[in-house]
Amino acid sequence: MxxxxxxxxxxxxxxxxxxxxxxxxxxxxxxxxxxxxxxxxxxxxxxxxxxxxxxxxxxKKTQTLAIVVSDISNPYFVMLVAQIENESLRAGYKVTLYDTQSANKSSSQGEIIPEENIFNSITDSQIDGVIILGGNIDYNNVPDSYLQELKKLSSAIPVIVVGRQLADVDYSCVERDQSGCVTLATNHLISKGYKNIGFIGGSKSVYITHQRVDAFRNALNNASLQADDNNIVLNNFYLQHGYEAIEKLLAQSEKLPEAIVAINDHVAKGAIRALKDRQISVPEDIAIVSCEYFPGSEYFIPRITTVNHHNELIGKTVMQILMTLLRDEAKSTVPEKIQVSFMPGESC
Missing domain, CATH: 1.10.260.40 (lambda repressor-like DNA-binding domains)
Incomplete structure (x- = not known):
């Protein structure tokens, strides 16, 4: 032979x-x-x-990338990981997935893996680059131990984060338009004549919740409308939290807002189910819009009126930047924000 x-x-x-x-x-x-x-x-x-x-x-390269995700069961992360993996394979890289289950701590049935431990493991492994999706980096107060390990990781290999840029940490970043999505959704309700509008979903400890609520308040203020704090319920990002938000609004007052902005499609669906259980129709009795599209929402009844963050473009942009870093053409890149677009539906 x-x-x-x-x-x-x-x-x-x-x-x-x-x-x-x-x-x-x-x-x-x-x-x-x-x-x-x-x-x-x-x-x-x-x-x-x-x-x-x-x-x-x-x-000294293995053509292997690591994706660190905070909850692979979340539709947003499922879409993004799938897109990044497709782009990675096209570029000749295989992917190792690390699911920390840290995003939905209260509902997680599995073990929550400290992200600092994962960073250590990646640093000690033959990994060419790292993509971070959510986790401790999304919290208002990022733990010092996390920052220290993130700095070590980013000094050893290229790191790209889909989220926000933290000061004094050298990594590249792709940002989603956390304010624009809310402005589109809220302005749509205002254009249809709704004045008493509520906001539901999101966690107080996560920075995007504050960005989206601020954008909601600003949109109302620009239309000379006042946000009612009693109609803002911040609990979390999943189906059950939309349901629970409606329960809380009804417990506070028999009269619901005329319309509601939900932080994402899951929360919107949970809210619609809660309303249906109480013989309250959407959109006849109350209108609902979402700030973030999840695949399949177009088949829900009613079809969710929502905002597309274009995860396919996010995935491509992540890989384009990472390939640049792996070719040693740049140490880091300035944050790049992906534009959103409105998707009309039947829920308002």
Whole structure:
């Protein structure tokens, strides 16, 4: 049986160094076009296919990315992870998923894994880059231990966060438009003549909740309307919290707001179920809009009026930035905000 060719053999046939072959295999920009063409010609002629381990030993890269997610059962994270994984595979990278279950602490049935431990594990592993989706970085008060480990991680390998940029930590960031989504939803209700409008969902300890509530208040204020604090219920981001928010509003007063802005489609669906159980119809008796689209909401009855954050574009943008970092073309990038769009439905 013919002995398989090695990177050393390819280097000799192309009359270049082993390091140069390695750079070509890893798409390093430090190789001239002429040299790259010569090496690629030899690779094609010899039908050379390097195995992942051999490439990792020479380049110190394993073509492996880590995704750290705070709750893989959340539709937002499911969509985003799927999109990032598709883009990763297209770029020649495999993905290792770390699910901390920290986003829904009160409802989680599994063990909550400290993210600091995961960061340590990634730093000690042969991982080329890290994508962080949610977790402690989303809280108003980020633990010092988390910050310390995040700094260590980002100093060792490229890190990109879908969320916000923290001061004094060197990582790249893709931001979602947390204010614009609420402005679109609230202004839609105002344009239809609603004046007494409530807001439900979200956790007080998470920064996006404050951003969205502030945007809600600002939209009302710009329309010369007043937000009623009694009609703002901040509990959490899941189906049951929409249901519980309606229960709380009814316990406070027999009269509900004319319309409600829900922090996402899950909360909107839970609210609609609670209203249905009390023979209150949407949108005939009360209107509901959502700040964040989840797949499948267009098949719900009534179809949710919502805002699309375009996770497919977020996933592509994350991978574009990460590929730039992995090619050593930049140490970090300025935060990039993904624009949102309104999706009309039947719930208002």
């Amino acid at each position: 013919k002995k398989p060719l090695t990177i050393k053999d390819i280097a000799e046939l192309a009359n270049v160094s082993i390091a140069t072959v390695s750079r070509v295999l890893n798409n390093n920009s430090w190789v001239s076009d002429k040299t790259r063409a010569r090496v690629e010609k030899v690779i094609q002629e010899q039908q050379f296919s390097p195995n992942l381990l051999a490439r990792g030993m020479i380049s």
